[in-house]
Amino acid sequence: xxxxxxxxxxxxxxxxxxxxxxxxxxxxxxxxxxxxxxxxxxxxxxxxxxxxxxxxxxxxxxxxxxxxxxxxxxxxxxxxxxxxxxxxxxxxxxxxxxxxxxxxxxxxxxxxxxxxxxxxxxxxxxxxxxxxxxxxxxxxxxxxxxxxxxxxxxxxxxxxxxxxxxxxxxxxxxxxxxxxxxxxxxxxxxxxxxxxxxxxxxxxxxxxxxxxxxx
Amino acid sequence: xxxxxxxxxxxxxxxxxxxxxxxxxxxxxxxxxxxxxxxxxxxxxxxxxxxxxxxxxxxxxxxxxxxxxxxxxxxxxxxxxxxxxxxxxxxxxxxxxxxxxxxxxxxxxxxxxxxxxxxxxxxxxxxxxxxxxxxxxxxxxxxxxxxxxxxxxxxxxxxxxxxxxxxxxxxxxxxxxxxxxxxxxxxxxxxxxxxxxxxxxxxxxxxxxxxxxxx
DNA sequence: CCGACGATCTTGGCGGCGTCAAGTTTGGCA
DNA sequence: TGCCAAACTTGACGCCGCCAAGATCGTCGG
Numbered sequence: 001x002x003x004x005x006x007x008x009x010x011x012x013x014x015x016x017x018x019x020x021x022x023x024x025x026x027x028x029x030x031x032x033x034x035x036x037x038x039x040x041x042x043x044x045x046x047x048x049x050x051x052x053x054x055x056x057x058x059x060x061x062x063x064x065x066x067x068x069x070x071x072x073x074x075x076x077x078x079x080x081x082x083x084x085x086x087x088x089x090x091x092x093x094x095x096x097x098x099x100x101x102x103x104x105x106x107x108x109x110x111x112x113x114x115x116x117x118x119x120x121x122x123x124x125x126x127x128x129x130x131x132x133x134x135x136x137x138x139x140x141x142x143x144x145x146x147x148x149x150x151x152x153x154x155x156x157x158x159x160x161x162x163x164x165x166x167x168x169x170x171x172x173x174x175x176x177x178x179x180x181x182x183x184x185x186x187x188x189x190x191x192x193x194x195x196x197x198x199x200x201x202x203x204x205x206x207x208x209x210x211x212x213x214x215x
Numbered sequence: 216x217x218x219x220x221x222x223x224x225x226x227x228x229x230x231x232x233x234x235x236x237x238x239x240x241x242x243x244x245x246x247x248x249x250x251x252x253x254x255x256x257x258x259x260x261x262x263x264x265x266x267x268x269x270x271x272x273x274x275x276x277x278x279x280x281x282x283x284x285x286x287x288x289x290x291x292x293x294x295x296x297x298x299x300x301x302x303x304x305x306x307x308x309x310x311x312x313x314x315x316x317x318x319x320x321x322x323x324x325x326x327x328x329x330x331x332x333x334x335x336x337x338x339x340x341x342x343x344x345x346x347x348x349x350x351x352x353x354x355x356x357x358x359x360x361x362x363x364x365x366x367x368x369x370x371x372x373x374x375x376x377x378x379x380x381x382x383x384x385x386x387x388x389x390x391x392x393x394x395x396x397x398x399x400x401x402x403x404x405x406x407x408x409x410x411x412x413x414x415x416x417x418x419x420x421x422x423x424x425x426x427x428x429x430x
Numbered sequence: 431c432c433g434a435c436g437a438t439c440t441t442g443g444c445g446g447c448g449t450c451a452a453g454t455t456t457g458g459c460a
Numbered sequence: 461t462g463c464c465a466a467a468c469t470t471g472a473c474g475c476c477g478c479c480a481a482g483a484t485c486g487t488c489g490g
Binding site: 050068 | 446447448449450455456
C-alpha cells in the first residue's frame, strides 16, 4: 500500500512519466506547492492539507502519490541531492576541476533552492533509507570525493577523506549560516566574490598557524 | 500579557528565581522536557501537550510561563547561546587563545547539547527579536570575533570579518554535518583528534592552492 | 488574624492537522 | 462495450496549538 504511489512513477524523470487523470500532474503540483511553502515558512510549518487546497484537490489526494508527509519530504530530498550533484558536476566541468568553483555551486544551490536544501539536511523529517534518495545522495558524495581527490593529487584515502571533511564542512557551514543568520546579506548577489574573499582568509589563518603547523 | 511569564524570572539565573506553587518549578520542567523531546525527535515533532503530560500538569499550563510554543523555543535558543558563549570563552582561556580549541568547544557543544543547537539555528521556529535572546547571541558572536582578532594579530576589520566567516563556517559546517549525517560517527568520542586531522587537511588543501594563492 | 489579590494551574472548547477507510469518477485496454 | 485499476473524494478519528473562563493557593496589607 505504501509503496504503490511512490514506486510507480519509476526511475526515469521527475516531471513526466505519469498520465494526467483528473488533475493533470498532481505529483509535480504537490512537490512544487510544498517547495513554495517550505521556502516561505520552513519545513516544520508544511501542511499537506494546505498544499492540496492550493492545488485544487481534496485533502487526502496527495496521499495517493506520496504515502504520507514523510514521503513528500523524501521525494524533495532525493530531488535536491540530484540537483546538487548536477550543479557541482557542471561547475567542476566548466572550471577544469576547481574545488572552490564546486563550493560556490554548492552555496548557490543552497541559496537558490532553499527548500530542497533545508529538507535534505533534516533527516528526521524523511525516510533516509529510501533507495532512490540513498543513491542520489551517494552520487552527490561521489562528485565531492572526486573533486577533492583531483585537487590533492597523490594522496592516501585518509588524506582525501580529511580533505572532503574540510571542504564540505566549510562550504556547508557557509551555506547554512547564510540561510539561517544575517550573515552578510548584502553580498548575496555576489557569492563568488564573498567565497573567494573568505578563501583568502583561510590562507591567512593558515599562515598564522591557526589550523596547525605548515608543511 | 505575553511578556508577563517570560520577563518575571529576570536576568539572573535560569534554575532559581521562581517560587514553587503547585508544581515546584514548572518553567524548568517544561524546558527540560522540551529539550529531551527535541533531542530525541527533532524540533518539528515537539508537542507542548506531550511535555505538559510528562511534567504532570494540564495541557495549558506551559502557556503561563511561555506565551506559546515559539516562546519555549525562544527560551531554549537564548539559553543555548549563553551556554555556547561560556563554553567557547572557557576553551579560549584554558588554551591561551587557540582558535582551534574554541572550534572544538563549539563542536562539542553542538554534539553535547544537540537540542539547544538545533533550535538556535532554526530562526523560523522562535522570535529572533526577543531582547534576551539577541543579547545572548551577540555575546557569543563577540567571543568568536575576539578570538579571530587575537589570532590574526594586526589585521583590518575586513580581514577579521573574513576570518570570522571562515572559522565560523568551517566549525559550524563540521558540527552540523556531524549531527545530520553519518559523518564519521566512530570518532565522535575523540572530536579533538578529528578536528585537528581535518585542520591538517586544510593546511594541505591550502598548500595545493585550493583556496587561492598563498601569501 | 483574615480577607482580598494575583500568580499558578485546570477545564472545556475551537479549528486545523495527518492519517485511515470506504466510496466515486474516469481513462484505457481486452 | 464492459471491466479494471488508478486517481481522487468524503467522512471520521485522535492529536495538536491556542483561547477563555474558572478553580486553587501562597502572600501581604489591614
